[in-house]
Amino acid sequence: MIMSLLNAMIELFPQIAREVDTGNFPPPSSNNAMMATALKKIIAGSAEQGVSADLIRPISQLFDEAVPAGFVW
Numbered sequence: 001m002i003m004s005l006l007n008a009m010i011e012l013f014p015q016i017a018r019e020v021d022t023g024n025f026p027p028p029s030s031n032n033a034m035m036a037t038a039l040k041k042i043i044a045g046s047a048e049q050g051v052s053a054d055l056i057r058p059i060s061q062l063f064d065e066a067v068p069a070g071f072v073w
Contacts, residue, residue, distance in 0.1 A: 031072050036063035
């Protein structure tokens with residue numbers, strides 16, 4: 001599995017290099033509001049399964065604070 005991940009990353013290098021060289025970066029594919037919602041669902045799902053969400057909870061709180069403060073992207 002790790003080799004397929006590494007190969008996929010290597011395939012992206014030329015595209016990333018072009019973006020860095022030109023300074024033309026694509027828009028983000030997800031925004032912070034979407035991430036905040038997803039993290040809440042992960043935390044809820046973790047609780048349902050009896051899995052600790054202690055590591056995710058502080059990150060979720062950061063997103064919850066960032067979105068109303070205007071940090072959408």
